Amino acid sequence: MDLRYPPDVEAFRAEVRAILAEELPAGFAGLGAIEDRTAAEEFVESWRATLYRRGLLGVTWPVEYGGRDLSRLHQVALVEELARAGVPYGAPYDTYAIKMLGSTLLRFGTPAQKERFLPLILSGEEHWCQGYSEPEAGSDLASLRTRARLEGGEWVIDGQKIWTSHAFDADWIFVLARSDPAAARNRGISFLLVPIDQPGIEIRRIRQMTGESDFCEVFFTEARTAAENVVGAPGEGWKVATALLGHERGEEAATNPILFRSELDRLIRLARQDGKAGDPVVRQRLADAVVRVEVMRHLGYRILTGLAGGGELAATASVAKLYWSEYHQRVTELAEDVLGPRGQVLQGRPPLRAYRADDPGVPASSTASWAGAWMAARSGTIYAGASEIQRNIISETVLGLPREPRPAA
Numbered sequence: 363m364d365l366r367y368p369p370d371v372e373a374f375r376a377e378v379r380a381i382l383a384e385e386l387p388a389g390f391a392g393l394g395a396i397e398d399r400t401a402a403e404e405f406v407e408s409w410r411a412t413l414y415r416r417g418l419l420g421v422t423w424p425v426e427y428g429g430r431d432l433s434r435l436h437q438v439a440l441v442e443e444l445a446r447a448g449v450p451y452g453a454p455y456d457t458y459a460i461k462m463l464g465s466t467l468l469r470f471g472t473p474a475q476k477e478r479f480l481p482l483i484l485s486g487e488e489h490w491c492q493g494y495s496e497p498e499a500g501s502d503l504a505s506l507r508t509r510a511r512l513e514g515g516e517w518v519i520d521g522q523k524i525w526t527s528h529a530f531d532a533d534w535i536f537v538l539a540r541s542d543p544a545a546a547r548n549r550g551i552s553f554l555l556v557p558i559d560q561p562g563i564e565i566r567r568i569r570q571m572t573g574e575s576d577f578c579e580v581f582f583t584e585a586r587t588a589a590e591n592v593v594g595a596p597g598e599g600w601k602v603a604t605a606l607l608g609h610e611r612g613e614e615a616a617t618n619p620i621l622f623r624s625e626l627d628r629l630i631r632l633a634r635q636d637g638k639a640g641d642p643v644v645r646q647r648l649a650d651a652v653v654r655v656e657v658m659r660h661l662g663y664r665i666l667t668g669l670a671g672g673g674e675l676a677a678t679a680s681v682a683k684l685y686w687s688e689y690h691q692r693v694t695e696l697a698e699d700v701l702g703p704r705g706q707v708l709q710g711r712p713p714l715r716a717y718r719a720d721d722p723g724v725p726a727s728s729t730a731s732w733a734g735a736w737m738a739a740r741s742g743t744i745y746a747g748a749s750e751i752q753r754n755i756i757s758e759t760v761l762g763l764p765r766e767p768r769p770a771a
Contacts, residue, residue: 365663367435374432375439381416382447392448394731410453410486419452420460420484423468427480438617438666445620454576455528459483459490463536466606470553470594479555493523493537493556493580494603502751503538504548504600508582510539512596515589517541517554519562519582525745529565529578532558536606537582542597553599555591562586571737607679607746618686619659622693625735626651629697632732638700647696654689661685677759684752687742694736705732 367375396402413419422437423429430436444451452460464483467476482488499506508521519539529535535556542550558565562585567575594602630648633639639648665678698705743749757763 367439371433371435371439374436375443378418378440378443381418382443382449385412385416386447386449390448393450394448406450406453409449410456413452414485419456420464420480423464423480423484427468427476428484435666441617442620445617445624453486455489455491455532456486458492458527458532458536459488462492462606463490466602467593469605470602472590474590475555475593488534489528489532491526491529491532491535491558491578493526493535495525496522497524503603504551506538506540506551508537508539509543510537510541510552510554512541512589516586517552517556517589517592519554519556519585519587521582523580523582524577525568526565526578526580527576529558529580530567534558535580536593538599538603541599545597548600550597551599551603552596553593553602554587555593556582556585556587560585614682614686618682619655619662622658622686622689623655626655626693629693629700632697633700636700644696644700647692651689651693651696654685654692658682658686658689677755680747680752680755681760683747684749684756687739688749690735690739690742694732694739697732698736701732705736707733 393402393405396405410419417430418440420427420429421432421440422434423431425431441451460483464480467479471479479488483490493508494503494506496506496508506521508519508523510517510519512518517539519537521539523535523537526535535558537554537556538551539554540550541552544550556563562583564581564583566579566581568577568579569575570577593599626648629651630639633644633648638644661678661682665682668678747755754766758765
């Protein structure tokens with residue numbers, strides 16, 4: 363197995379490293395080293411502007427929409443270098459705007475949609491959020507109840523979405539809505555692009571146990587969007603929606619092992635600092651974590667090989683999602699056991715990116731960071747497809763087991 367990147371990718375990696383050396387402040391120790399939360403958020407926005415200015419956002423996109431027409435491997439090399447430097451790939455809303463929606467529009471959008479939306483997504487002038495989950499349709503997304511009907515050249519939308527990250531500062535939301543009430547399950551669902559600033563949309567923030575309020579409920583009461591703001595054919599939104607989820611997980615195959623190994627190294631330092639590394643049980647649990655990260659890394663290589671060949675993630679994405687989300691609960695529980703009672707204290711707002719705490723500037727003993735990571739890891743086995751759903755996908759599509767009985771529509 364040749365794990366080396368092609369020469370053109372390594373040349374791009376050298377370019378990225380040169381940009382990092384030019385643009386980051388002298389002695390920069392990672393985003394996690396910025397203790398003040400407001401200052402960290404300001405850095406993220408400033409850094410995003412730098413990435414855009416230097417042509418490091420949307421590098422796989424066509425040049426006409428602001429990209430560089432590079433390969434997926436170029437994108438992986440970019441994110442690897444950013445992860446090693448302790449800086450994010452854009453702002454939080456870019457997960458939904460660039461990685462998810464932008465990549466989906468490139469595949470399914472009309473020429474007019476691409477011209478209208480993609481440049482503003484890349485520049486950051488328009489922010490997006492995702493309208494998928496509902497109170498009665500989380501992991502079982504096909505049972506969604508939000509409805510849309512065509513009326514006078516517009517889609518009219520009624521319903522509710524929940525767990526919508528950063529809806530409060532988004533300009534647009536992409537929404538899954540049932541446009542054919544007579545169709546069963548995942549048929550008759552449309553993928554709509556909806557402006558948020560209108561009388562028919564109400565947003566309520568949800569307070570989390572971390573003290574944050576990034577999640578929101580979004581209520582639609584005869585909210586409207588133009589008829590042409592449907593991605594793909596009306597009623598075929600399920601195909602678009604599932605392709606979008608694949609974009610969410612693609613580059614994670616390469617970057618997750620880097621981030622998790624950085625976090626694990628920090629935990630090992632913590633165990634040594636606190637004198638717990640000599641405990642045989644702790645030592646065994648740390649060794650188990652090292653093995654699991656290595657397995658994750660080689661699974662990432664396999665996924666990258668498929669992507670580089672033009673393949674789709676398919677069920678392999680479910681294996682990766684199931685694996686890393688359950689691993690992260692294990693390792694953050696170990697961190698809490700090493701820290702003891704002080705690991706249960708979270709003072710003030712958790713540090714930015716506390717869910718990974720991977721930056722080299724974060725002290726090993728930062729209890730706020732570990733407490734935030736532990737709390738955030740609880741949700742990892744639920745969001746983006748619960749572990750139960752991932753196991754169903756793996757059993758049915760990989761192992762060929764009989765489908766789980768489902769209630770009649």
